[in-house]
Amino acid sequence: MESHPGATADAAGLLTDDLILEIFARLPASSVHRFKCVSVLWRDLIADPTNRKKLPQELAGFIYFTTDDSGHHHHFASVSGGAPPFDPCLPYLQPDKYKDMTQVDACNGLLLYRHYNSKDDSHLVVCNPATGRCVELPPQPKPQPPELAKRYSCTTGLVFDPAVSSHFHVLHFDHAYLETYVTGVNIYSSRTGAWIHRNSGMTKKEVTLFFGSRCVFVGGVLYVMGNLNYIDDYVLLGVDMEGKAWKTITVPYGRGFGTIGSSQGCLHYAIAFPEDNKQISRIELWCLQDCDSKELVLKHTSRYSELMSMTGKKHSVVGIHPDCDTIFLLSRGCGDTLVAYDMRHKKVGCIFNLEKNSTKRFLAYVPLFSESLADAYGQ
Template identity: 65%
Template sequence: MEEADKGEVLERNTKSRLDSHPGATTGLLTDDLILEILSRLPARSVHRFKCVSVPWRDLIADPANRNKLPQTLAGFLYTSIGGGNRHHFASVSGNGAAPFEPSLPYLQPNKDKGMVQVDACNGLLLYLSCSKNMVNPWAWAEDDCRFAVCNPATGRWVELPPQPEAPAGRYRYNCMAGLAFDPAVSSHFHVFCFEKTSVETYKTGVNIYSSQTGAWSRRDGGIAEKVVLFFYSKGVFLNGMMYVIGNPNGISNEYALLGMDMEGKVRKTIPMPYGRRFGAIGSSQGCLLYGVASVDDNNKTLDSETELWCLKDCDSEEFVLKHTASIDELISMTGEKYRVAGIHPDCDTIYLVSRGGDTMVPYDMQHQKVGCILNLEKNTQRFLPYVPLFSESLADGDGQ
């Protein structure tokens, strides 16, 4: 039984007992016992249990209990370009408020320092900073770049040491990096930074930082031969594996999902559904999901079909189609074309961003329902899902 199914069974059993003996049951349960029960449920179930009673609502909403209860998606971090990179937050919680200052001023104490959002994983954020405020991060000199990992919910952060010097002929993807962190397993995290040799060989290597050792290690010799990773592509960490998307053999219309372990060794290479389509991958309900809109070779929407594919477990070698839906109603209502920018971690909802990049729309693939349209800044890019982590623990954190 999948994690989401177990959570739903537990929720139904709990709700059934409450409905049968509401007064007696709630009277017998202490706050500590209620919190223990709720901590074992999926985040979406916890939020539904706010409706049980006023005391339960106050218990769940109490800030002192946040680090004991699972949190759901708060929104998406994104960047607007033009006159420099500006950082924003698109809230999906309903109140529209950002849970923290998106520019994270403590990471850039002066305006002469450039900063790029790189990745997000289970409440931690990965940033790349530069000593100079240059608009194009690809122009940053390697010696001027530093990675930083932070927990914006607590304000704790750590700056990573410089990476090992790249060998002659290597090109480092400083913005093609991934953050690996699972608070249920360890307070330590890893950062993957990818590099390649030449366009002819497409040979990819990786540097891996471990917060446990406090040092980088190089995985040389080519972790994945003849696969080109995408500039600014986003990795997904799930069940001890880092997943990234690339072009096998450099074929522009074919995409493959690479799954690598914490040693940088590729364990699987999985063809992506409809190789010519490039959507978004995400971790949801214990599975890796791939959301995609119908596009042609020129990246223009051909029709209004969207699909959600699932890689059910770490042993899976192919994607299985989970949902197909039409967004005709949305397109006719807005006159916009859309791409998939993100996936909800607790349900089968995808987040569509208009081709102009100034609106985001949640779409429930299971029930085929359009959510409230969110207005964004113009010229947007790189959407990172953010789920708050209220634990004070951050391995090697400076606490600044």
């Protein structure tokens, strides 16, 4: 059955602004951004500040910090080259109370920080810098019986999906004392305002997490990189937000150490692969296309020499774009820089000049303008 040429336009005209916004809210940020070119109506709807709470936002940039004798200094690298969308020092966090804060994780517009008080006790704070709201988490319960009090942990992840709920979770991995493998996870829920503990249940798979590894939440699972059974095989450890379902995924090449990220709704893994342990020969981007799968699939590969010919510097992978097959690489030497590299088209994009002695932890930040923390503690 052939449709009349004007049928599509007539059907689109029946949609109200509210219905159009509801459709846009369910699309990737990159698609919404392109739709500004469709018509003046769509451009104005998307650009209207009152609609920002409903629509997905694009990557604004990366949060990172530097360290010197006076403590931590927070910075922001904007992908647009303009001013940061918020003060990276977060002045509303009461500097007298929250001193020497470190960036821990970011997830869908929320940021997770850790700070220490005068007793060297650490406290976790979740913030939405776009709205200026923050929540300090209560201390984690001390384990019982007392002999378990020597458990320690160094890996914490933030879990938040505004399309599902305004509530967030924080997962804090437990390690066995005098051992390094994961024994379980402490889980904080903003809905209950309390922590619970879950054992890992992995009796035959002991996973050691790498110090400083970042966590990535995608498809209802929090992922972090680790080492399996005290051997050189690297794996991704995944756990759901209730701490009940655990799984491991072997990464390509076993000993290759790459970067994970959430992109286009899937878990991605980017790696600069050393072919002969002397010179990095290529860069690869892998994807977990099915959340239930345990196998990463190769999407793109590039010759490392081609990237160096464009930039003249050596790089390490530190981030993945949330909406496209672009990775971000850190170069050091004559001025630290962050380079955007399009794996699909083999092109170098933005190059950001960074502060000297920058940390290797770069957290991708996508603004969230809704009052996502309004329901914390039942408010």
